[in-house]
Amino acid sequence: MKKQNLKAWLYLLPAIAFLGVFMVYPLIDVVIYSLEEGYNSASQTLTGVGLYNFRYVLRDPFFIQALKNTFILVAITVPLSTGLALLISLALNSIKKLRDLFQTIYFLPYVTNTLAVGLVFMILFDKTEYTDGLVNAFIRIFGGPTVDFIDGPYWAKMLVLCLYTVWIVLPFKILILTSALASVKQDYYKAAKVDGTPKFRVFTRITLPMISPMIFYLVITGFIGAFKAYSDSVALFGVNLNAAGMNTIVGYVYDMLYGNSGGYPSYASAAALILFAIVLSITCINLLVSKKTAVQGG
Amino acid sequence: MNVILKNLTKTFPGRTSKDKPVTAVNNFDFEIPDGKLIALLGPSGCGKSTMLNIICGLEDPTSGKIFFGETDVTDLPPESRGVGMVFQNYALYPHMTVRQNIMFPLQNFRGKDKLTKAQMEERVLEAAKLVRIDNLMHRKPAEMSGGQQQRVAIARALVKLPGLLLLDEPLSNLDARLRLETREEIRRIQKKTGITTIFVTHDQEEAMSISDMIVVMKDGIFQQMGKPQEVYDDPVNLFVAKFLGTPAINVFEAEVRGGKLFIGDDDAADVPDVKDGPVYAAIRPEGFIPAKDGRLSCDFISVEVMGRDITVLSSNAACENPVIRSIVDADNKIEPQEGKVRFNVKRHKLFLFDKETGERIRFKVEND
Amino acid sequence: MSNLKKKKGSAVLTVLKYVLLVLWALIVLFPFYWMVLTSLKGYADYNSEATPAFFTLSPTLENYVKAFTAVPLAKYFLNTFIFTVITTALMLAVIIFAAFAFARLNFKGKNLVFTLFLSLMMIPAELVVITNFVTITDLGLRNTFLGLILPSVTSVFYIYLLKENFEQVPYELYKAAKVDGTSDIKYLFKVLVPICKPTVVTVVILKVIECWNSYVWPRLITDDPDYFLVSNGIQEIRQNGFGRENIPAMMASVVVISVPLIILFLIFRKKIMEGVSRGGTKG
Numbered sequence: 001m002k003k004q005n006l007k008a009w010l011y012l013l014p015a016i017a018f019l020g021v022f023m024v025y026p027l028i029d030v031v032i033y034s035l036e037e038g039y040n041s042a043s044q045t046l047t048g049v050g051l052y053n054f055r056y057v058l059r060d061p062f063f064i065q066a067l068k069n070t071f072i073l074v075a076i077t078v079p080l081s082t083g084l085a086l087l088i089s090l091a092l093n094s095i096k097k098l099r100d101l102f103q104t105i106y107f108l109p110y111v112t113n114t115l116a117v118g119l120v121f122m123i124l125f126d127k128t129e130y131t132d133g134l135v136n137a138f139i140r141i142f143g144g145p146t147v148d149f150i151d152g153p154y155w156a157k158m159l160v161l162c163l164y165t166v167w168i169v170l171p172f173k174i175l176i177l178t179s180a181l182a183s184v185k186q187d188y189y190k191a192a193k194v195d196g197t198p199k200f201r202v203f204t205r206i207t208l209p210m211i212s213p214m215i216f217y218l219v220i221t222g223f224i225g226a227f228k229a230y231s232d233s234v235a236l237f238g239v240n241l242n243a244a245g246m247n248t249i250v251g252y253v254y255d256m257l258y259g260n261s262g263g264y265p266s267y268a269s270a271a272a273l274i275l276f277a278i279v280l281s282i283t284c285i286n287l288l289v290s291k292k293t294a295v296q297g298g
Numbered sequence: 299m300n301v302i303l304k305n306l307t308k309t310f311p312g313r314t315s316k317d318k319p320v321t322a323v324n325n326f327d328f329e330i331p332d333g334k335l336i337a338l339l340g341p342s343g344c345g346k347s348t349m350l351n352i353i354c355g356l357e358d359p360t361s362g363k364i365f366f367g368e369t370d371v372t373d374l375p376p377e378s379r380g381v382g383m384v385f386q387n388y389a390l391y392p393h394m395t396v397r398q399n400i401m402f403p404l405q406n407f408r409g410k411d412k413l414t415k416a417q418m419e420e421r422v423l424e425a426a427k428l429v430r431i432d433n434l435m436h437r438k439p440a441e442m443s444g445g446q447q448q449r450v451a452i453a454r455a456l457v458k459l460p461g462l463l464l465l466d467e468p469l470s471n472l473d474a475r476l477r478l479e480t481r482e483e484i485r486r487i488q489k490k491t492g493i494t495t496i497f498v499t500h501d502q503e504e505a506m507s508i509s510d511m512i513v514v515m516k517d518g519i520f521q522q523m524g525k526p527q528e529v530y531d532d533p534v535n536l537f538v539a540k541f542l543g544t545p546a547i548n549v550f551e552a553e554v555r556g557g558k559l560f561i562g563d564d565d566a567a568d569v570p571d572v573k574d575g576p577v578y579a580a581i582r583p584e585g586f587i588p589a590k591d592g593r594l595s596c597d598f599i600s601v602e603v604m605g606r607d608i609t610v611l612s613s614n615a616a617c618e619n620p621v622i623r624s625i626v627d628a629d630n631k632i633e634p635q636e637g638k639v640r641f642n643v644k645r646h647k648l649f650l651f652d653k654e655t656g657e658r659i660r661f662k663v664e665n666d
Numbered sequence: 667m668s669n670l671k672k673k674k675g676s677a678v679l680t681v682l683k684y685v686l687l688v689l690w691a692l693i694v695l696f697p698f699y700w701m702v703l704t705s706l707k708g709y710a711d712y713n714s715e716a717t718p719a720f721f722t723l724s725p726t727l728e729n730y731v732k733a734f735t736a737v738p739l740a741k742y743f744l745n746t747f748i749f750t751v752i753t754t755a756l757m758l759a760v761i762i763f764a765a766f767a768f769a770r771l772n773f774k775g776k777n778l779v780f781t782l783f784l785s786l787m788m789i790p791a792e793l794v795v796i797t798n799f800v801t802i803t804d805l806g807l808r809n810t811f812l813g814l815i816l817p818s819v820t821s822v823f824y825i826y827l828l829k830e831n832f833e834q835v836p837y838e839l840y841k842a843a844k845v846d847g848t849s850d851i852k853y854l855f856k857v858l859v860p861i862c863k864p865t866v867v868t869v870v871i872l873k874v875i876e877c878w879n880s881y882v883w884p885r886l887i888t889d890d891p892d893y894f895l896v897s898n899g900i901q902e903i904r905q906n907g908f909g910r911e912n913i914p915a916m917m918a919s920v921v922v923i924s925v926p927l928i929i930l931f932l933i934f935r936k937k938i939m940e941g942v943s944r945g946g947t948k949g
Contacts, residue, residue: 007850008773015764015783018820023786026797033796088690091683098687104932105691107939108698111931113879115897116920119904120697123704123913134700137717167693175943228792231881231897238905239885250792250882257796258886268796276793356841377847389838393860402856403846458846 033269053270062255063271066247069233072158073165073248074226081166082218085173090203092174093181103178110171118235121164125149125236150236157237157246165232169225173218180214181207216290220283227279230254249275299367299461299494301330301353306362308348308518322348324518326362330496330511335488337505337526338498340515341541346498349515350464353496354381366461377406379462382455382493386467388447390439390454397435400425400454425453428487445476452487463488465497469504481508502542506530514538531646536656539580539649545609545623550616552579552650559650562616566594567643569650569661577659578651585647586610586624588632592640596622601632608632612639701924705729705917712914729918738891739919742899749814749884749895750877754870756819761869764825766854769832770840787822791882799886809890817883818876824869827944831865832858868941871934878927896923 033039034054038047057063092102109117126133127148136146149156184207192202230250233241241247242255249271256268306326309319322345330336338346351357353364355376363372371379390399400422404413413421426432429449439447448468455463468484469477485508488495499505505512506526514521514529514537522534533539539547552561553576559567561579586594588610596612599621610624610632624641626632632639650659704712706725712718733739767773768780798817807813835858843853859866881897888894894902903919931938 004771005773008767008771008776011763011767011771012779014760015820015825016779018760018816019783019786019822021801022798022817022820023789023794026794026801027789029797029800030793084690087686091686095680095683095687102687102691103939104935105694107935108694108928108931110942111875111927111938112924113897113900113927115879115881115900116923117697117701119900119916119920120701120704123917124697124700131713131716131718134718167697172942175939179943224790228790234881234901239901253792253796254882254886257799265796265800272793272796276790279790351841354845356844375847376845381845383842383845385838385842387836387838389836389842391839391857391861393857393863402843402848406847406849406852454842 030269030272033265034273036266039266053266054274057267057270057274060267062242062247063249063252065242065245066249066252069158069161069246070227070229070248073162073229074223076158076162077165077169077226078219078222080162081169081173082215082222084166085170085177085218086215088170089174089177089181090207092178103174106174107171109168110175114168114231115235117168118164118232121160121167122150122236125160127152151244154245157244160236161233161246164236165226165229168232169222173222176214176218177211180211184210212293213290216286216293220286220290223282223286224279227275227282249278300332301462301494301496302365303328303330303353304363304365306349306352306364307360308345308352308357309360322518323352323359324520326520328513328520328523330494333492333494334510335485335495335497335508337509337512338496338515339502339505339512339541340500340521342500344515345518346500346515347466348518350383350466350496350498353462354383354464355379380458380460381462381464382458382460384448384451384455384463384465384468386470388439388451388471390447390450392439395436395438396426396431396442396450397422399439399450400457403454403458421457421459422453425457428456428490429453429483443476444472445480448472448480449483452484456487456491456493460493463491463493463495465495467499468497469499469501477504484508503544506542514541516541533649534658536578536580536651536658539651543582545583545625546619547580547582547649548622548624549618550579550581550614551618552577552616554650559648561594562614564594567645567648569645572650572659572661576653578653578656580649580651581643582647583609583623583625585644586626586641587644588624588626588630589640589642590633590635592642594641594643595638596641598632598634598637598639603628610639698924701917701920704914705921707914709912709914729914730922732912732915733918733922736915737899737903737919738894739899739903739922741892742894742896743922745811745893746878746895748811750874752811753815753818753877754873756815757821757824757873758866758870760820761825761828762854762859762866765828765832766850766858768825768829770837770858771850783822783825787826795883795886798883802887807887809888809893811893813887814884814893814895818880821873824873827869828862828865831862835861864937867934868937868944871930871938872941874930875927875938899923 035049035051036046037050037052039045088106092099092106124133125135127136127146127150132140132146133149135149139146147153147156149160188206188210189202192206197205228250229248233246233248233251237244237246241251247255253268253271253275256264256271303326306323307321308323309321311319324345326349338349340346348357352359355371355374355378359372363370365371366379391402394402401418404418404421407413423432426435429452431446431449431453434442434446434450437446439450442450448471452465452468465484469480472480481504484495484497497509509526511524512526512529513523516537522529522538524532529538530542533542536549540549550561552559552566553574554560554569554572555574557568557570557572558565559569559572559577559579566579594614596614596617599611599613602609602611606628607625608628608630610626612622612624613620614622645661645663650661651657652659703720703722704718706727706729707715707722708724708726708728711722711724764783768776768783802808802813802816805813807816839857839861840853843857848856879897880895881901884893884895884898885901888898891899891902900919900923903916
């Protein structure tokens, strides 16, 4: 038994060492950072301990902007992408021909480099002095006014960001939902058919309850993912997100840590903890709602 | 090689700290003679598999000693004990071929035991031939039937030339036809190699049919050991009597009064020198003789004809079994009268057990 | 009557379904088409199109030449390759050992340690990146491969995935190996890992995708283009590359960067999709 003990710890040692240094210690450290007021990384000095960093971050207009952007992004993309994914998966699940082909195509965005394809979106929506870009060309055909989606008005930029985000997150959701739909036993549908149940009723009373755990899973991970949005925004609007007014909370954290504003780990930590608190509470609310619904459903 | 178990006990801590520790094997003490095929028999969860694991060294006993011949192996790791083991699900490595599976144990030999490639091949082929799978050497386990997998597992256990072969429920994963066939096969291989073999089973028929000796266990406690027929004919307690035999033994709540056994109001048999008091009376199915003036009367249900024998189904309020099965010669004519059928009881097929402890109460049997 | 109506209704529904599916397929594929198309247009051609054309009559590979000559794209590629291979290999070793300990060995405090491991799954990377950045900087590991690699060689999720898989292998195989005197290491690599190869392959593929696309950490830890990975490279190209206006050359780089993963995906389509649906999220 003693020998087994020692051996087991030896096997675990690398994992524990790496997790300790790069996960557990930082976790404690980030809290300490966030409470150290006026910390200077060069001189390693601080002026006090308290909640000043949180106050600073919450008053920083850039953070407020990032917070707003993130919330708008979450509010639009999570329902939109989940709904769209459900529609597509239902359609996909009900056909036989070309199903594999569609599934393969739909998954492609998952394996692409967010930054790289973001560039493609950028040129599709961009408007420069040489060209209006493809999307604006379309708008013109239908007689609308052209808009610069990349350097133009806020709503236009937000629209592109949301579209790109949906494009990027949909593969995962479609995949999860199609496999959830496929795993519903055919017997239920057969039984419903024998009873002459209308299609819509089959959907609301059989399909939906059966896949609801997976939908909740997608909503929860969707919220978490959308709150951590960052690279999509960088891909479309470049690294200077504050200037573009399109920063996200995560972007704010990184900008505070490094980049143009020059290294304020304390502010970065405070912002990261605020993000964590938001994500945690949203997740808890989601879990509570899903539990309640599941109980009612069952 | 004979195997001696001395006061072997194994207790497991409870699942949670609140649970009581579980005793899987309690003070086991017996000797397994050399070159025999021994069945460890008991209902599921009685500690048979734990016993096997202790013998082969996968688990350490809480107390007690194990000897292989003269050698104390209690503290030896499994690989130093020279045992071969066949697992219930065969535990063949699914990604290796038959040949690779059988060879695997040989590749672990180190030092002076290390074999050359050629020696290994020879040993593998020999083992494969013994179990008659030498034509399947390049198959993977998934491409074989359950019976063939079982043979591979046996070959893998034998290739090390172990002094002791352990089989854990070797037939439980086979269908009925293969079970019979494999049972004979195990018997044949054991006879041919002469290796002391212990196998674990919960199927008493299986145990009785091929083993030289059976060891009956219950709740980790040793019950009885002996040749199958001896144990069947002379069970030491109610559990053993009930556990062995198909159809099961018929157990009655009875009372002894003045050297006579009363089942209900019937004075069913003479049991001289037995103290008065309530007892369990158990009668083997073959222990009934139908007779017009039989001493035991039962409610007739039906007759099942099986050719040479017939089974009479009847019931009795005092009987634990809902249906009393009595197997009688087909020459007997069963003529129930007023729904009753009457039997006399063969006294060497009748066992009495203490109502409290279930221990056997013996009485003198003259020739019936 | 109602039957006829039903039939008509379901035919309309089928058409609608296919319209939706085809439409979304086009939306997914269009950016890929566009990037390939644009990458094949000449610089002058592209800029003379006030309204972008949907095809080109004079495809050229000059942009691809430019992508590899004007910016160190090959270098970014090599860096990403080195980073991906080493990170994946190290991670594999770390998680295999850890998963084995959890799946097959008994030791004091196993449940506690495993629960702690699992709870770490909830910690977002954003929270720990700050200290890691400081740690790596203090160790003087900025702009080194070590600095890039170290923080991502452990994944609790993959340990969990592998441990579950290891546990599905019948325990009797372990016992059988023990009876034969097989050492734990030999059992692990000769029996357990080969049997669990599908999961190991899945983990490798997912990790490769994650590495290939990683952007945030490399961006923090490198500012020397000698250590840029493709994501940072593409960002660099976008900001300062061929001059902001050379979109065709930019698209050529985008194609080059996207192709390896798309090929990987087309080869291991089933495995990747299965692996992702077992709990992967966009890394």
